[in-house]
Amino acid sequence: MRPFHLAFPVHDLGLTESFYAGVLGCSIGRRTEKSINFNFHGHQIVAHLVEQMPDFSDGGRVDGKHVPPFHFGLVMEFSQWHEFRDNLVESGIDFRLKPHIRYPGKIGEQATLFLNDPSGNAIEFKSFRNDERLFATLEGSEHLPGGGVL
Secondary structure, three states, X not given: OOOOXXXXXXXXXXXXXXXXXXXXXXXXXXXXXXXXXXXEOOEEEXXXXXXXXXXXXXXXXXXXXXXXXXXXXXXEOHHHHHHHHHHHHHHOOOEEEEEEEEOOOEOOOEEEEEEEOOOOOEEEEEEOOOHHHOOOOOOOOOEOHHHOOO
């Protein structure tokens, strides 16, 4: 699979660098006085300095939780997600949406959490016990075999 590329707005490059490199562990690639490239687990994300952040506050509800309409993220391996979550909890990070299980017992069951970067961009980290469930639909089966819990 080829890496994806995502460009996103930020209001402060110094805070952005501290968050993505320090908190999330991303290495830094090219940078200019108005942008920074990060290696986001093998994917290229680019923070672009803007004068004013867009308003992304209008969000819908997913599984009873307020999920931001604009967000990006990473699907992690099951054990990697749990280790990442534990490290964030230990460091006292403020979650936009605390770690939880979405769609428990259903085919889309997933572990998920949301963080805000310093500019308010929402980032989701999620995991499936079985990666084949990532694109699974609810058609034909409403529940996971054994009703598994993450």
